[in-house]
Amino acid sequence: MTSATTPSTSTKAAASKPAAKKPAPRKPASDPAELGDGERARLDAAIGELHIGSRTWAALSLAQRVTLLRGVRTSTAAVAEDWATTAASSKGLDSRHPLRGEEWLSGPYSVLGALDAYIETLSRLSSGTNPLDGIRLDRAPGGRTRVQAFPLTGIDRFLLSGFTGEVWLEPGVTPNAARSAAGLAQRTPGDSGGVGLVLGAGNVTSIPVLDVLYELLAHNRTALLKVNPTQDSLVPVYKRAFAPLIALGLLRIVRGGAAVGAYLTAHPDLAHVHITGSAATFDAIVWGTGSAGTRRRRENRPQLKKPITAELGGVSPIIVVPGDWTDADLTYQAEHIATMRLQNSGHNCIAGQVVVLSSDWAQADAFRAALRRAYANAPERPTWYPGSSSRMDRAAHDYPDALVLGDRMLVEIGADDDATALQNTEYFAPVLGVVSLPGHGQEFLDRAVSYANERLQGTLGANLLIDPATERSLGNGFERAIAALRYGSIAINGWTAFAFITPTLTWGAFPGNTIDEVGSGIGVVHNALLLDRVERSVLRAPFRPFPRWVGGAVRPAGRGSRRTILPKPPWFVSARTGAAVSEGLTRFRAHGGAVGLITTLAAALRA
Known part of the structure; x- marks a missing residue:
């Protein structure tokens, strides 16, 4: 466990180390009075x-x-x-x-x-x-001040091209107030x-x-x-x-x-x-x-x-806005979702757990098939966190007809299925669910936002996938929908875990929780700009990787258009060279060195 108290089946409460069979150690004390x-x-x-x-x-x-x-x-x-x-x-x-x-x-x-x-x-x-000197502050919907907090260095603009991050402050905080605090x-x-x-x-x-x-x-x-x-x-x-x-x-x-x-x-x-x-x-x-x-x-x-x-975590949605996607888009974003669930064996407070699809999307069946393939083909790894087996058993009990793929489970909620357990239980294990809502365009997006806000437990992080053409077609309605999402971290065409490792963004639940109803937590961390009265962070990333954004697939300018040098981010579970690239990026962060960076970028191109 992360603290004193009795063991819990809740997702992040870790029990003490499992006892070895020979010899059996003394049971750890659970009462402070037992301390010597x-x-x-x-x-x-x-x-x-x-x-x-x-x-x-x-x-x-x-x-x-x-x-x-x-x-x-x-x-x-x-x-x-x-x-x-x-x-x-x-x-x-x-x-x-x-x-x-x-x-x-x-x-x-x-x-x-x-x-x-x-x-x-x-x-x-x-x-x-x-x-905040030299950092752009502008306005977000609802009269909010928005701090353009990433990227702030040339190397981040190059290595993580196409990724941007914003910190939205609470309504009523002016740019001058943000600077003064x-x-x-x-x-x-x-x-x-x-x-x-x-x-x-x-x-x-x-x-x-x-x-x-x-x-x-x-x-x-x-x-x-x-x-x-x-x-x-x-x-x-x-x-x-x-x-x-x-x-x-x-x-x-x-x-x-x-x-x-x-x-x-x-x-x-x-x-x-x-x-x-x-x-x-x-x-x-x-x-x-x-x-x-x-x-x-x-x-x-x-x-x-x-x-x-x-x-304290929560049940994170992955909202998939219907659009006209290529086969490569379907495959890439299915691998993206598999990563959101399977990284660290799903033992993440921010792991995506509920995929929200449109039942009216013409490509819904094709995307479901791509998701099954990506989920099944990801490398196997141990479910190592204490209590994982019992949580997987719980999911199997909740959904006996789920697709079991080795060390992981895929729950596709049908019209006659009860999604309550999936919506209210942070499994903290490789369990991914898929639900469907009707609608196209803004109608679907607004319905999905309401579903995430009202039906899913917690407010830590939400993910949203949308192609550039669809985002452009929604105009200001898209930004209004993002503002309506009551989550402390929102990733658009990315995963909120990227916001976690971006220090100038903030990490924590949406404001408003109390000790009586704590939800996903109270307060924020990271926040390296040391901003006051933070409401949320918003990450934006490219929908298509290099080189598929080149040419007619994505307009060179305008809403939703983002260029990246990454064929596949190294944190994807399907990235063939992810281990080498992740190590290389860390060594470059630690020590610099042009030769090592060139080697790492060459490996990234083979991902």
Whole structure:
């Protein structure tokens, strides 16, 4: 589990490590009262050291903080290979597995990118300039201010051509207000936020340390990171990567199960809790468990006496807007959807789970066939996350007629089928569903948006696929539909996981959740521009890869037209050279080097 409390069947709540059969280890403590005096003393000492560190952090100038972050970048680059190989091994991927590149991108690549972006933001503040200077701000529907937050560097414009990212602020936030607040706690670096507790995720290796960076930079809080037991093998890597922060008392990393988490969430010397996990774990932290927790919730008497933020996942839609697609389009976008579900074996809070098709689309049957092929042909890999087998069994029980394809399941909801379980259960395993709604064009899109908002659990991320000609035909109606989607991250012709690894975008649920109805969580992370009052991030990507956008297939200019140098993104599960390209991009991010980049681009062209 990501925290103390009783085990849960909810998708992100990881149980303690499975017990070996010989010899059987002692069952991990689940009650903080069961912790030994020595373990309590070690935890108390770590918190005490972080309080001293908080004074050190408050005394550092912005220029000194930039120097410190550059040191963290150097140490992270030095462990990148160990990080990726350790993570891959922990998930059952050997050095020859075609999907091992996932661990390069979702681990060290993500963290290096975040460090680069935070360094840029703090450097601007240190020099007396605004983090948003030179960045275009314009208007989104509903009177919102929109920050054009990606790409901001020449290398990103080249390598990730055709991809753009926007951060939409809450209605009523003006461009001037956005500029005046940009920088968050780094605008007042001497004001300490105390010590925060980060209960780390167990599925993606960059999440725990990215959450630590956000505590430090957005809130001026030093951090005690309790890793999920699934990440125990990464602890030595984390300690080497973040050695400069540890040396100054700005970070402490501890292992432990439910009892450690319970002890820490109740600790009076910690000012704040951040968790990436499940709603069930969140509720257990805030309200408690059993009848006592039920009573506290009914009486609105939370047991947690400090603020909490959270990222808790949900059931993510993939809306497919009908259009006139080529056979190559059908194949490519089917592989795209397979990637959204099967990356990391589906053990992602942002994995696409429900494909929404038009029952009136002339190509619906052809697309279903392409999706079955792509889903079946993706490389097999272990379903490694604790509880995966029981969740797959649950899906099989919910949908006994589902198509079982080795290690994965495809649920095609018919007219007489009940989609309730699919809509309300984040399976956190390789289970993909397909539902149909009537309509064409704007009628279908509006109906699909309403379905996603009203029927699917959670508000973390939504994906939408639409060809350029159809997008142009919808005009402003398309942007109004995007504004109506109540999700914290929206990807148009992309996958929201790309927004996750883009540090200048934000990550978190759509605003409005409370501790009583937490949904997909409270607050945001990443957000390297340190923007205030964020509503959502919107990623836009090319519908067609290189070279199919060339010529008459896509107009050279206008709405929906996007050029890319990528024949197939390296994160696609069907990318033949994805592992090599992902490793090469990470090494380039870490160390630069034109020769290595050319080799990586050559591999990308063979994807």
